[in-house]
Amino acid sequence: MGRHCSFWHVPIQVPKVCIVGGGPAGFYTAQHLVKVSDVSVLLSPRFEPSGLGNANPQGPDWCHFCPNVQVDIYERLPVPFGLVRFGVAPDHPEVKNVINTFTQTAQHARCSFHGNVRVGKDVTVEELQEAYHAVVLSYGAEGNRTMGVPGEDLAGVYSAKDFVGWYNGLPRNRELRPDLSCETAVILGQGNVALDVARMLLSPVDILKKTDITQHALDALAESSVRRVLIVGRRGPLQVACTIKELREMVNLPGTRPEMEASEFEGIAETLKSLARPRKRLTELLLKAAIETPGEEELEKRNRAERAWGFRFLRRPLEVLPSTDLIRAAGIRLAVNRLEGDGEGVRAVATGEVEDVECGLVISSIGYKSLPIDPAVPFDTRKAIIPNTMGRVQQTAGLYCSGWVKRGPTGVIATTMNDSFDTARTLLQDIGKGTLDVSTVKPGSQGVSALLEKRGVKPVSFSDWEKIDSEETRRGETRGKPREKMLDVGEMLQVARA
Structure with missing residues (x-):
């Protein structure tokens, strides 16, 4: 009408x-x-x-x-x-x-x-x-943005989008089954998603089991051998893309300690006065974690930590290195960059140097499309x-x-x-x-x-979804979780139409 x-x-x-x-x-x-x-x-x-x-x-x-x-x-x-x-x-x-x-x-x-x-x-x-x-x-x-480097199709190489979908219950990622049997993981990208992935890999299971993480991911992470996560970016500390909230969560993550290269922070402290407040606070926290001598309580925490994480700056992936059988990732070759320009116009330029990092897990967090x-x-x-x-x-x-x-x-x-x-x-x-x-x-x-x-x-319909929601919540309550997500679309439809 x-x-x-x-x-x-x-x-x-x-x-x-x-x-x-x-x-x-x-x-x-x-x-x-x-x-x-x-x-x-x-x-x-x-x-x-x-x-x-x-x-x-x-x-x-x-x-x-x-x-x-x-x-x-x-x-x-x-x-x-x-x-x-x-x-x-x-x-x-x-x-x-x-x-x-x-x-x-x-x-x-x-x-x-x-x-x-x-x-x-x-x-x-x-x-x-x-x-x-x-x-x-x-x-x-x-869609996933690809790295465009040799070896990115090897076993042990994943996009952050798929890895996040795996632990969050996205149906199409339920069969991902990432191999977490290695000690070192490398995440390419330094945004919030990269830090989310690092936190999931290193968080104590006692913390994760109270969340809505999928049970199959929780079980896999409980058996994980990953003890060290490197978060790699092509530019420097002043261009890191995460927010202070996510960085603070990494700094305060129980059972972990930061491991960073002090040489990558040369001259950064002198720039603090010229930075806008959000960037200044982020950089101050980064400097504190990377190069400042920790207090007694923090030092004790780091000494007890069995897991480590750290940013690696001025690095760009050149190739994922294969295992001897040419099936799995065994490392990653990184180009060493330097920065040219100032402010917003700064860009990373290759120096010609390369660096190999041994790792069995590579997660690309370079963006969606x-x-x-x-x-x-x-x-x-x-x-x-x-x-x-x-x-x-x-x-x-x-x-x-x-x-x-x-x-x-x-x-x-x-x-x-x-x-x-x-x-x-x-x-x-x-x-x-x-x-x-x-x-x-x-x-x-x-x-x-x-x-x-x-x-x-x-x-x-939305009322059909509420049936799924109710069933997921019920399943979660039996495990002490907010919900246990269904991973199969067919099962979702069956519950919705019950």
């Missing part, structure tokens, strides 16, 4: 918006669309409530109309929340509290969740565009994003994007929240200005459901 705008004197159908991807970007986009459209106000240059975006007046008769938008979220897995479920470290439960907000959005009267639907396979983007006034692509970055979802959607293969302007997909009316597929795999969850809100504001502004046509009747989920039924696809 249409609504009427007295400014335009034309009927407006209830806009139906489809969001592809049930992770943080998708839920934040949905949250803003239903929250702002709840206001149902006319905006003029004289009235713009805080948080609804900047006005772009088009003359004295310009206005925005925020009708009650109907939002449907489509997710390829039977379970929602994406990287909050499968990417956040098990020992960071506070970060997962955002699931409570996402649940409120999913339970909103004008929002529906449709899991177990593979857009691009079960239904095309063009078919979604026929069913909805607007389609927002928020499916994240499922988005992948094309459908031939009908423009895609920049070089940047691995959907080309867009403020969330509007270029040269494709009614198509939008948010999150990592919009801007690349950078930032934290709060970054994704702001980015997704921006896309939602863009979409609402397009409705208000009439550049997004919402005057026609669209079938929305009813039309898509009919297509899926013909193709034998049975979506999972």
Whole structure:
């Protein structure tokens, strides 16, 4: 049933918006669309409530109309929340509290969740565009960036994305079975994900068993022989990409001690005064862990530690070295770099020196990348994003994007929240200005459901997900954990439809 705008004197159908991807970007986009459209106000240059975006007046008769938008979220897995479920470290439960907000959005009267639907396979983007006034692509970055060096296909070499998926219960990574029989592991990359992986490899099992880490990963880590983790980066201490929270967790990790090369920190202390406060605090903590003489209590802790970790700077992978049978990783050859330039323009340049490190486990944490979802959607293969302007997909009316597929795999969850809100504001502004046509009747989920039924696809509703959630929580309680995640999609569907 249409609504009427007295400014335009034309009927407006209830806009139906489809969001592809049930992770943080998708839920934040949905949250803003239903929250702002709840206001149902006319905006003029004289009235713009805080948080609804900047006005772009088009003359004295310009206005925005925020009708009650109907939002449907489509997710390829039977379970929602994406990287909050499968990417956040098990020992960071506070970060997962955002699931409570996402649940409120999913339970909103004008929002529906449709899991177990593979857009691009079960239904095309063009078919979604026929069913909805607007389609927002928020499916994240499922691909791995490769190192591009010889030996990266050897056994014992993993992407951080897959390793994280293994201990967090991502169904497609449940068969990973990483070999943890070596003493030294090398992680390539120095961002927060790299530190998460290092922490998982070195954390006492007594800590991990109280988290929602999967049982098969917990069992493997309990038997792990890894005692030393090197976290390698191509640039220097002033360019390390992790945040102070993750670094502090490494410094304070029970049963471990830092092992770093003092020579890699020459001249760093003299730069502290010129650094911005966040970088200064991070560098001070790094210096304290690396070169300062520890106090008596800290020294005693380090002497008792049976496991060690450390950053290695100015190193770039050249080759993963094979074992004698040429099957497994036995080490890694690193190019030694030097830095050229200043500030943001600093770059790593090879010196010609190389260094070999003996290790049996190599984990590449050099980034994620988005992948094309459908031939009908423009895609920049070089940047691995959907080309867009403020969330509007270029040269494709009614198509939008948010999150990592919009801007690349950078930032934290709060970054994704702001980015997704921006896309939602863009979409609402397009409705208000009439550049997004919402005057026609669209079938929305009813039309898509009919297509899926013909193709034998049975979506999972949010109430179905709550059955899975309840069963996982029950299984976790028997082990003293917050939950025990199901690893098999078939089992998820069986519980959801019970």
